Amino acid sequence: MTLMRPTRRRRYIPGGALSKYLLRLFVTGASSRTGTAIANLRRICEQELEGQYDLEIIDVLQFPELAEDEKILATPTLIKSLPLPLRRVIGDLSDKEKVLLGLEVHLERSGDAGNAGAAQ
Amino acid sequence: MTAERKHMPVEKIATGISSFDIIAKGGLPRNRTTLISGTAGSGKTIFAVQFLGAGIEQGTPAVFVTCEESATDIRKNMLSFGWDLEKWEADGKLAFVDASPDPMTETVEAGSFDLGALLARVQHAVRKVKAERVAVDSLGAVFSQFSDQSIVRSELFRIASALKAMNVTAVLTAERTDDYGPIARFGVEEFIADNVMILRNVLEDESRRRTIEILKFRGCDHQKGEYPFTIVPEGGVIVIPLSAMHLSMKSSNVRISSGNQSLDEMCGGGLFRDSVTLVSGATGTGKTLTVTQFLQGGASNGERCLLLAFEESRDQLVRNASGWGFDFDRMERDGQLRVVCDYPDVSGLEDWLVIIQAAIRDFKPHRVALDSLSALEHVGSPKAFREFVIGLTSFVKHQEITTLFTSTTENLMGGDSITATHISTLTDSIILLRYVEMFGEMKRGLTVLKMRGSAHDKAIREFTIDKGGMRMGRPFRNVTGILAGAPVHVSPGDLERVWAEADADPERKRKQRQT
Numbered sequence: 117m118t119l120m121r122p123t124r125r126r127r128y129i130p131g132g133a134l135s136k137y138l139l140r141l142f143v144t145g146a147s148s149r150t151g152t153a154i155a156n157l158r159r160i161c162e163q164e165l166e167g168q169y170d171l172e173i174i175d176v177l178q179f180p181e182l183a184e185d186e187k188i189l190a191t192p193t194l195i196k197s198l199p200l201p202l203r204r205v206i207g208d209l210s211d212k213e214k215v216l217l218g219l220e221v222h223l224e225r226s227g228d229a230g231n232a233g234a235a236q
Numbered sequence: 237m238t239a240e241r242k243h244m245p246v247e248k249i250a251t252g253i254s255s256f257d258i259i260a261k262g263g264l265p266r267n268r269t270t271l272i273s274g275t276a277g278s279g280k281t282i283f284a285v286q287f288l289g290a291g292i293e294q295g296t297p298a299v300f301v302t303c304e305e306s307a308t309d310i311r312k313n314m315l316s317f318g319w320d321l322e323k324w325e326a327d328g329k330l331a332f333v334d335a336s337p338d339p340m341t342e343t344v345e346a347g348s349f350d351l352g353a354l355l356a357r358v359q360h361a362v363r364k365v366k367a368e369r370v371a372v373d374s375l376g377a378v379f380s381q382f383s384d385q386s387i388v389r390s391e392l393f394r395i396a397s398a399l400k401a402m403n404v405t406a407v408l409t410a411e412r413t414d415d416y417g418p419i420a421r422f423g424v425e426e427f428i429a430d431n432v433m434i435l436r437n438v439l440e441d442e443s444r445r446r447t448i449e450i451l452k453f454r455g456c457d458h459q460k461g462e463y464p465f466t467i468v469p470e471g472g473v474i475v476i477p478l479s480a481m482h483l484s485m486k487s488s489n490v491r492i493s494s495g496n497q498s499l500d501e502m503c504g505g506g507l508f509r510d511s512v513t514l515v516s517g518a519t520g521t522g523k524t525l526t527v528t529q530f531l532q533g534g535a536s537n538g539e540r541c542l543l544l545a546f547e548e549s550r551d552q553l554v555r556n557a558s559g560w561g562f563d564f565d566r567m568e569r570d571g572q573l574r575v576v577c578d579y580p581d582v583s584g585l586e587d588w589l590v591i592i593q594a595a596i597r598d599f600k601p602h603r604v605a606l607d608s609l610s611a612l613e614h615v616g617s618p619k620a621f622r623e624f625v626i627g628l629t630s631f632v633k634h635q636e637i638t639t640l641f642t643s644t645t646e647n648l649m650g651g652d653s654i655t656a657t658h659i660s661t662l663t664d665s666i667i668l669l670r671y672v673e674m675f676g677e678m679k680r681g682l683t684v685l686k687m688r689g690s691a692h693d694k695a696i697r698e699f700t701i702d703k704g705g706m707r708m709g710r711p712f713r714n715v716t717g718i719l720a721g722a723p724v725h726v727s728p729g730d731l732e733r734v735w736a737e738a739d740a741d742p743e744r745k746r747k748q749r750q751t
Contacts, residue, residue: 144352153347176353180360183353189335189381191352202340206382207347218344 137161137169137219138198144191145177149208153192156209164221194218246456249405252290253283255475259459260450265431267403268454269396271375273410273420274435279446279467280409282317283435284371285310286472287407289319291369292329298369299361299404301333301354304377318470331361337381345383351391354378355398362402370399374409375425389424396428419451430454436462440617443584448475464623466586474590476627489689492638494526495533498708499667502684502693507665510636511688512629514609514660516643517669521680522701523642524548524556526667527605529705530640532562535572539602544592545577546611553577560705574599585616585624593631604632608642609659625659647721664688672698672712672723681718682708 141157143150154173161169176183176191186195194205196219205218248262257263264270264287274280281304288298300321302310310332311321324330335354362370372395379388399406408429410420415436419426426432432451437444447462465475491506494513500506507513515526527543534541545553553575557564567573576595583591596604606628613621625641632639641663660666666685671678683696695711696718717724 142353144350144356147352149348149350156347176356180356184333184357184360187334187336187338188353188357189351189378190349190354192349193353201342204341204343205346206343207345207349210347212346214344214346218342218346 136198137165137196137221139169139219140172140174140195140197142174142176142183142186142188142191142193142195145175150192152208152210153194156212156215157194160209160212160215164216196220246454248456251287252294253286253473253475255465256448256473259448259463259475260453261456261458264405264407265453265456266405267400268430269399269406269408269428270431270433271408271410271420271425271429272433272435273412273425275412275415275437278415278435278437279465279473280411280435281305281310281373282314282467283473284373284407284409285314285319285321286317288330288369288371289324289472292324295329296369297329297331297365297367298371299331299333299358299365299367301335301358301361301370301372303335303372303381304374306336307332307334316469317472319472328365331365331367333357333361335378337377348384349382349387351378351388351395354391355395358395359398359402362404368404370402370404370406372406372408374411375428376411376421379422385422389422392424392428440620443616443620445584445617445620446586448473464586464620466584466590468587468590471590474586476586476589476623488636493533493537495529495531495536496526496706496708498697498699499526499529499682499706502682502695502697502708503665503687504690504692507638508689509638510633511664512632512639512641512662513665513667514641514643514663515667515669516645518645518647518671521669521671522682522699522706523644523669524553524607525560525701525706526669527607527640527642528557528560528562530603530605531564531567531573532557534603534638535567535570538572540571540599541567541573541603541605542595542599542601543573543575543577544595544604544606545575546580546606547608548577550575550577559703560701561703562705574601580611580615583615585612585620588612588615589624589627589631592628596632596635596637600635601637603638603640605640606642608644610642610644622659625662629662660686668719670696670718672696672715672718674715674723674725681712683719 141153143153157171161171174182176188190206192206192208194209196203203218203220205215209215246268247266248260248264249266250257250263272280272283285300288300291298300310314321321330325332358370361367375392378392379385382388396408410425412418412420415438419432419434431453434449434451436447436449438447446465446467448465449462450458463475465473467473488509490509492509493500493506494503515523517523531541531543548556554564564573568575609625612624616624629639665687668683668685670681672681680699681696682699684692697711698709700707700709712718714726714728715723716726
């Protein structure tokens with residue numbers, strides 16, 4: 117049931133600023149992989165979600181209980197809590213296509229994403 | 237630290253699974269990681285939880301990292317073994333790290349990653365409860381959650397070495413596809429851990445046989461080979477350590493009555509207190525009677541007796557006994573007799589051993605009779621059967637219990653039973669009951685074949701059975717070939733000549749030499 121409603125709601129997202137993307141990125145310390153992931157994510161968000169997102173970065177070394185709550189194994193892990201459905205992307209986010217696919221941004225504005233990808 | 241370790245032998249911690257500690261010669265190596273590999277249903281998770289539970293009961297906190305089943309499922313499943321994980325958690329003695337996959341969340345892999353979050357969670361949990369024991373169940377389930385196997389492989393190495401740095405003793409489980417094949421599915425699990433143990437669950441002659449084997453303990457000793465084990469409710473894994481059973485057997489010189497005076501005389505004054513006697517004979521030769529007399533002999537001496545009956549129903553046993561003038565009902569009421577009566581097929585042999593041991597611990601009998609071993613023989617493979625008999629005989633000897641086993645020979649006349657040949661070396665005394673066909677009549681014969689540590693009557697005596705039980709008669713003096721199953725009547729004249737030659741010959745030679 118909870119899955120049905122979000123699917124319907126998703127249709128209304130593209131035009132409106134009703135819903136923001138709520139993103140959380142879990143990383144381990146200040147490793148180079150952490151740096152890459154943050155840089156990749158910032159770039160993707162600015163290109164694809166301009167101003168429509170909230171991003172929180174969480175270090176699992178400092179907040180292991182948050183990782184426990186979300187049952188996270190891998191870092192970096194990106195969680196999209198809103199809009200529903202909940203989606204997860206793991207890795208340093210270097211594969212932009214997959215990130216967009218994982219966040220289901222790709223599905224909604226496939227044309228834009230495709231163009232953006234080609235332009236790079 | 238490293239310099240110190242070079243000179244120190246690897247220390248072991250007693251797991252608390254007592255039977256396992258015997259084959260592990262003290263327990264698991266401290267602050268090391270041990271891989272437990274096994275096929276589906278071989279008892280890996282149970283062993284892992286039992287390892288933690290045994291520690292918790294001694295006051296050692298633990299962390300359970302579950303990568304396959306959810307924590308909720310584990311809590312529920314382990315209740316049936318009497319392990320209340322929720323209580324341990326509430327007491328702050330156990331922490332879960334739930335790393336099981338969530339089927340509701342779709343995950344996409346986009347780029348390289350590490351398992352830093354899992355490691356951080358494990359470290360956090362270990363710090364939180366001050367754990368000294370950790371179980372990871374299972375490594376294979378971590379692999380199946382990610383598509384990039386090489387990352388998982390190197391990350392599991394990192395986690396294993398981090399566990400060592402945390403000063404915890406850890407068990408890691410891994411699946412294997414075959415009971416006799418590669419150690420584990422992904423081919424790397426055994427390199428992640430210092431030590432490797434294998435649990436097997438092999439189908440042998442239509443019955444399941446569980447064994448545990450310690451393959452390697454880096455830098456320390458352990459018992460080699462496969463040891464049977466069983467998993468029982470309210471207890472979990474119970475290993476049956478065969479080799480440890482011969483360690484400290486006492487031997488008693490005290491004689492006790494078999495319940496039949498003539499038989500006692502044939503045995504040179506009775507059975508030894510902690511001896512194991514095998515009564516072998518064809519159906520109807522009087523084995524159950526021998527058992528009944530043995531129990532009566534104990535009861536009349538104020539001893540407690542345990543009867544393990546696998547051939548006849550309880551009512552039948554009581555009726556038989558009363559036919560020979562023994563009152564089983566009264567003996568039971570007086571607390572001198574307990575009868576365990578069941579179909580042999582309801583449990584595996586390992587389970588029977590555990591059940592019987594529990595009954596003996598509970599009732600503390602002076603005498604145990606098992607009627608018959610042959611009925612149990614078909615429950616498992618010959619190997620499992622032999623292990624059962626070894627396990628049982630050594631157990632009763634440790635408790636200084638006088639034991640009587642019966643076994644049924646297949647042939648009516650003479651012949652060996654498989655049971656008898658298998659276990660005759662394990663018993664101290666053997667009494668044979670045989671049919672003897674003479675002049676168109678079936679007579680019964682009894683002989684004491686073996687009586688360890690004592691002289692005994694070598695004759696084959698005739699006996700009859702009546703209302704008073706067994707009545708011993710004269711020896712079959714002029715018959716040969718009884719044990720071979722082909723009795724031949726020999727005329728007294730021939731017999732005397734043979735004996736005279738046999739007896740007199742050496743004597744005569746000696747005299748000749750002297751003169």
